[in-house]
Amino acid sequence: MTDSNISQDTIPEDPVIAPDTVPTAAPDSPEGLDTDAEKTESAGSDSLEENPVPLSEVANSGEISVPESLIDQVIGQEHAVEVMRKAAIQRRHVLMIGIPGTGKSMLAKAMAELLPKEEMQDILIYPNSEDPNEPVVRTVPSGKGKEIVGAHKQEAMKRTKTRSTLILLLIFGIMGYALISGQLLFGIIAAAFIFMAMQYSRPKEEAMVPKLLVSTKPDSIAPFIDGTGSHAGALLGDVRHDPFQSGGLETPAHDRVEAGGIHKAHKGVLFIDEINTLTPHSQQSLLTALQEGEFPITGQSERSSGAMVRTEPVPCRFVMVAAGNMDGVQGMHPALRSRIRGYGYEVYMQETMLDTPENRDKFIRFIAQEVKNDGKIPHFDHEAIEELLLEARRRSNRKGHLTLKLRDMGGLIRVAGDLARQEGAEIATAKHVLDAKSMARSIEDQVSDEYIRRSLEYDLTVVEGALVGRVNGLAVMGSDSGSVLPIMAEVTPTQGATGQVIATGLLKEIAQESIKNVSAIIKNFTGKDIRNMDVHVQFLGTYNGVEGDSASVTVATAIISAIENIPVRQDVAMTGSLSVRGNVLPIGGVTYKIEAAAKAGIKKVIIPQSNLDDVVIEERYAKMVEIVPVTTIEEVLEHALVFERKEDFIAKIKEMSSRRAKAFADKPAPKPVSV
Numbered sequence: 131m132t133d134s135n136i137s138q139d140t141i142p143e144d145p146v147i148a149p150d151t152v153p154t155a156a157p158d159s160p161e162g163l164d165t166d167a168e169k170t171e172s173a174g175s176d177s178l179e180e181n182p183v184p185l186s187e188v189a190n191s192g193e194i195s196v197p198e199s200l201i202d203q204v205i206g207q208e209h210a211v212e213v214m215r216k217a218a219i220q221r222r223h224v225l226m227i228g229i230p231g232t233g234k235s236m237l238a239k240a241m242a243e244l245l246p247k248e249e250m251q252d253i254l255i256y257p258n259s260e261d262p263n264e265p266v267v268r269t270v271p272s273g274k275g276k277e278i279v280g281a282h283k284q285e286a287m288k289r290t291k292t293r294s295t296l297i298l299l300l301i302f303g304i305m306g307y308a309l310i311s312g313q314l315l316f317g318i319i320a321a322a323f324i325f326m327a328m329q330y331s332r333p334k335e336e337a338m339v340p341k342l343l344v345s346t347k348p349d350s351i352a353p354f355i356d357g358t359g360s361h362a363g364a365l366l367g368d369v370r371h372d373p374f375q376s377g378g379l380e381t382p383a384h385d386r387v388e389a390g391g392i393h394k395a396h397k398g399v400l401f402i403d404e405i406n407t408l409t410p411h412s413q414q415s416l417l418t419a420l421q422e423g424e425f426p427i428t429g430q431s432e433r434s435s436g437a438m439v440r441t442e443p444v445p446c447r448f449v450m451v452a453a454g455n456m457d458g459v460q461g462m463h464p465a466l467r468s469r470i471r472g473y474g475y476e477v478y479m480q481e482t483m484l485d486t487p488e489n490r491d492k493f494i495r496f497i498a499q500e501v502k503n504d505g506k507i508p509h510f511d512h513e514a515i516e517e518l519l520l521e522a523r524r525r526s527n528r529k530g531h532l533t534l535k536l537r538d539m540g541g542l543i544r545v546a547g548d549l550a551r552q553e554g555a556e557i558a559t560a561k562h563v564l565d566a567k568s569m570a571r572s573i574e575d576q577v578s579d580e581y582i583r584r585s586l587e588y589d590l591t592v593v594e595g596a597l598v599g600r601v602n603g604l605a606v607m608g609s610d611s612g613s614v615l616p617i618m619a620e621v622t623p624t625q626g627a628t629g630q631v632i633a634t635g636l637l638k639e640i641a642q643e644s645i646k647n648v649s650a651i652i653k654n655f656t657g658k659d660i661r662n663m664d665v666h667v668q669f670l671g672t673y674n675g676v677e678g679d680s681a682s683v684t685v686a687t688a689i690i691s692a693i694e695n696i697p698v699r700q701d702v703a704m705t706g707s708l709s710v711r712g713n714v715l716p717i718g719g720v721t722y723k724i725e726a727a728a729k730a731g732i733k734k735v736i737i738p739q740s741n742l743d744d745v746v747i748e749e750r751y752a753k754m755v756e757i758v759p760v761t762t763i764e765e766v767l768e769h770a771l772v773f774e775r776k777e778d779f780i781a782k783i784k785e786m787s788s789r790r791a792k793a794f795a796d797k798p799a800p801k802p803v804s805v
């Protein structure tokens with residue numbers, strides 16, 4: 131049975147780079163920044179204003195006008211947009227950190243549109259008569275490169291033609307003489323010899339034609355080159371291998387030179403996603419290219435004849451837009467990162483935006499934009515738009531927010547549109563969106579369903595009756611699906627000098643720490659000295675490990691149930707982090723967890739009170755489960771434990787509660803300390 135990447139906690143952590151920012155000082159002209167910022171503000175056309183009515187009132191997305199420029203299409207990333215505008219004016223580098231599908235490459239493309247229209251250049255490579263292995267590099271204004279190469283080619287053709295005519299005349303002369311003098315055999319041999327000698331000794335006119343390495347169109351926007359995942363050759367340029375190398379059949383070195391992404395991006399934008407996946411050599415070379423603004427091209431394979439060639443430095447004055455996630459920053463070459471920090475900006479991409487009328491309008495405009503960009507699917511009616519907004523709320527996983535994982539939302543829009551198109555509908559409706567939702571499910575979501583099915587089949591997940599020491603916890607798989615995660619606890623007399631808590635299930639660091647904290651609560655709660663016992667906690671079916679601390683309430687309930695020998699209701703599932711004083715703390719992925727519980731047949735789901743507003747579940751699931759928000763471990767136990775008699779229950783909970791209160795009586799709640 132599989133369960134991939136079960137993550138117990140998806141609460142977004144504080145990013146190391148603060149969300150709002152980090153314009154690192156642009157070294158040369160701090161004053162320019164402000165001036166340009168003012169320019170920028172006036173430059174941005176707010177296309178929402180182009181739409182006369184609030185977009186939430188439109189009958190369908192076809193009534194909405196979508197801005198032409200990419201930068202105006204970007205929604206929810208106001209800070210990143212502002213930084214891009216500034217960086218484009220000043221040609222600064224940018225590092226964007228954030229999850230996939232939030233608009234990083236879109237912003238990089240937008241930057242190419244924004245770059246000042248300074249003169250583009252073509253780059254030519256000429257043969258070097260003094261050192262054939264060091265081809266000469268020249269730049270000419272945009273569009274000129276083609277002309278120059280064309281002129282050289284014509285000249286070469288002319289010379290070849292004259293030479294060929296001369297050879298033919300000579301051969302005909304010899305053959306004529308041979309015929310007249312009756313020495314035909316001599317004539318044929320002589321003609322063949324001359325032909326071959328001329329052919330062999332022929333100076334290669336074509337070989338003198340320069341190669342157009344980088345070609346640009348005058349007045350076009352600056353180039354945008356995506357160097358993501360490029361190998362060294364594609365990124366830094368390469369010189370092709372020549373199997374002949376000598377004897378007149380060789381291809382001249384300059385003709386074998388190939389431009390790299392850094393050269394093609396000259397005067398434009400070089401975008402590299404997941405920058406940390408580039409080899410250290412490529413990152414180091416990238417740094418040199420950034421520093422020097424030029425980079426010679428050499429053969430990348432040591433065993434190739436191309437490695438003997440090294441051109442003069444080739445210009446590569448590009449703006450670098452690097453992207454990645456937080457791990458990516460850590461894997462980045464420190465000097466490269468420092469270069470970007472020193473000469474540019476770092477931006478953290480937002481994952482959600484506030485669910486305000488203005489942002490809803492932006493989201494609706496995004497729907498129109500996706501339909502327009504697709505070009506094949508029909509527009510969406512009012513109800514379909516509402517359904518998509520609801521889904522954006524659900525996927526945000528955060529109260530009062532809309533998701534900004536817009537590539538995924540775009541995918542849903544396209545599937546819904548395709549369904550409408552297949553039916554021949556002129557407009558996509560809410561039904562198409564709902565159908566698309568069940569069709570366009572992530573792999574994790576499908577695996578989660580399969581996991582739930584199988585664990586029910588094999589009684590790994592039990593959803594009825596009551597059992598001692600066994601609790602249905604909840605977890606998230608990947609980023610958008612939940613799963614039921616049963617936890618079992620058993621208490622045995624200690625085998626060693628002192629009792630210990632032994633947890634199994636491939637727990638990662640935070641999960642392990644949370645188990646340790648739970649033991650403090652158990653001690654205060656049950657009043658039993660756990661020094662005499664070994665507490666075994668088992669996470670069932672977690673073959674790919676457990677992350678986070680959102681199983682804390684589940685673990686505490688399982689252990690208390692095992693120590694006190696009180697059964698736990700199996701039609702209840704729970705999720706929540708726990709403070710060492712027994713307060714239930716918020717967790718991530720609450721919506722997905724509740725939906726997974728509903729799918730498994732659970733009747734009641736206990737969640738932290740503070741997560742209640744984050745719950746945006748589909749109606750069909752809402753009908754299947756009761757959601758119980760709680761603030762303390764006592765409330766959890768009240769809903770989860772089964773007592774034979776109600777009085778027993780009240781007495782026990784009271785007893786536990788007062789013991790916990792007593793334990794902390796002389797310890798006032800911690801106050802914030804000012805430092």
Ligand SMILES: Nc1ncnc2c1ncn2[C@@H]1O[C@H](COP(=O)(O)OP(=O)(O)OP(=O)(O)O)[C@@H](O)[C@H]1O
Nearest residue numbers: 203204205207230231232233234235236536537540
């Ligand atoms: N903030 C946004 N505003 C408008 N559209 C967006 C936004 N973010 C993403 N999109 C839509 O999603 C598509 C994919 O986004 P993009 O490729 O820019 O994401 P990304 O962050 O670069 O992802 P990855 O890191 O996986 O490449 C865009 O072409 C656009 O249609």
